[in-house]
Each structure stands twice: as structure tokens, then as C-alpha cells.
Amino acid sequence: MDTNPKIRMTKQRQVILEELCKVTSHPTADEMYQMIRKRLPKVSLGTVYRNLEILSELGMVLKLDVGGTQKRFDGNVENHYHVRCTECGRVGDLHMPTDKEIEQKAQALTDFQIKRHSVEFIGVCPECREAGNRRVS
């Protein structure tokens, strides 16, 4: 059983990784596809999915399980917290120190073996707030 076969750095894979690291917007697979297509017009959506999956297994990118129907991806592998807009689904970073201590507190309260934790703040982004204000005024 070889769980780590040889990985080839194809043009597609490289561009996907580059573009994802370039932005801080936590794009969905489809948003990535649109970005990649500008540099590689013939790339397929399947390839984007496959590579995002592989890169996240390799720990080179993060697959985010934030709310909403689509998964999102993050080129910043360091553990950090996120904010999600309930209106448009956009996800932003929150640059605050992550609380490792909370994992120990949690571990004392459960028989699950805790590996990590994630925090998601839920709110409304400035753009959607603006749009909402316009609607009610």
C-alpha cells in the first residue's frame, strides 16, 4: 500500500498552487477554476478539483469546511480563524492568536481524541451591510 505515490509538478498543479497562494479570498473550486482559466484556458474543472484535493492532502493548501454548500480553499496553511458573511458567503481571515489552551479544556470534557479546532465567526460583510441598509432606507 503506497499512500504517497510520486507527485509530478505539472503546469496545472503549479498554477493552481500559485494562484491560490496569491489571494486571500478563500475561493471555491469553481472560483479557482475561473482564475486558473485565465492562465490555462484549456484546464478542466475536474483537474482543479483533483489538484485542490491532492494539494490539501499534502498539506500545501487548506480545505475549509466553513458553512455554505461549497468547500473553500486557503493558500495560508497556518492555523487561523475565519469570518463568514451570512449574506454572500464570502470568507475572510481573522488575524488573532489561535487559542491552543481551549483544546486541552475540551479534551478534559470528551472521550474523542482531539487533534485540532476551528473557529468561525458569522456575520455580515461591509458590502452586504451596505446593500441591506440601502434596501431598508
Added chain:
Amino acid sequence: MDTNPKIRMTKQRQVILEELCKVTSHPTADEMYQMIRKRLPKVSLGTVYRNLEILSELGMVLKLDVGGTQKRFDGNVENHYHVRCTECGRVGDLHMPTDKEIEQKAQALTDFQIKRHSVEFIGVCPECREAGNRRVS
């Protein structure tokens, strides 16, 4: 624009609410469907989805956006933290005080208007740990 039309308490809706409040297992829609079918054999999966959606909009149940492909539902409406097993997807409650203060800290760091936050611990449940041990021994 009537966002709150009259809600009728149908047998199906009532049973769905009752069964969800009865368990602490955070079932998926399909798991709910299996549970409900024992009491209402002719219920449809669509009805289960529709009612879970409606009940969560009314704030009578919680729709959980925890990791994994399927949404999960929770009869306990009070804000609390969860643990999810990376192996089987099972979700448990974590009975620890939720940290309201963290929302203020976060608010100071973002232009999103923060409404609430959720914390998910990720780990391995006792059963899956057990299964894993067996496999490697």
C-alpha cells in the same frame, strides 16, 4: 412581503421536532428520515428536508454547518460547541461555557459585523480510535 406565513403543526412536523429533540446525535437529514419513518412509514424525504429547513428558520432547531458533506441538525438550540470525528463524521456536544468575549476581540479586528461564532473540535471518536488500533496491531 410576508416572510412568516401561518405555520400549521402537521403530524409530520411535530414528529420531526419531537424525534430531533429526543436525541443528542446531531443526525443528518437522511438519518432523521430513517428515524421518522419508524413512526410515520409514509413520510417522504422531501418533507423531512422541508420541515428541518422551516424549523431551523423558526429557530426551533439548529442547522449545523460542521465539516463533512451533509448538514446535521440539533434539537438543542442553545449555543454550544461540537466535536466531530474525522473518521466516521459523528458529531458530539461539548459541554463547556461558550466564550462570548472572543466575539468582541474578533470584532475589533474585522469590518464584518459579527453576529455569533461557532467552534468545532476535530478529532477521533472512541469507536474509530478502537477500530484504528485493531488495524495496526
Added chain:
DNA sequence: TTTGGTGCAAAGGCTTTGCAGAAAG
């Protein structure tokens, strides 16, 4: 040359939805 990767399109899994008949109020 030898694998692993790609593009394409079809299939899959979960959820939503249109519709005609059923039932709550």
C-alpha cells in the same frame, strides 16, 4: 519508456422543487 496527470463527459450524492391531491384551521 514508464507512470502519473489531463480533458472530457458521464455518473454520484445530497438537496431542492413542481405539481396534484390531502389536510389543517
Added chain:
DNA sequence: CTTTCTGCAAAGCCTTTGCACCAAA
């Protein structure tokens, strides 16, 4: 009676996958 709800089945959305050809090493 009126309006909402249900069961059924079809459709929808996102993601995964099989396959023949392509390309990295």
C-alpha cells in the same frame, strides 16, 4: 372553504470518476 402541506418524482448543484490520450521524469 381556503391555504398550507405532503408524497412523489424530477431536476439541480457540487463533486467525483472512468477512460483514452498526454506529458513529466
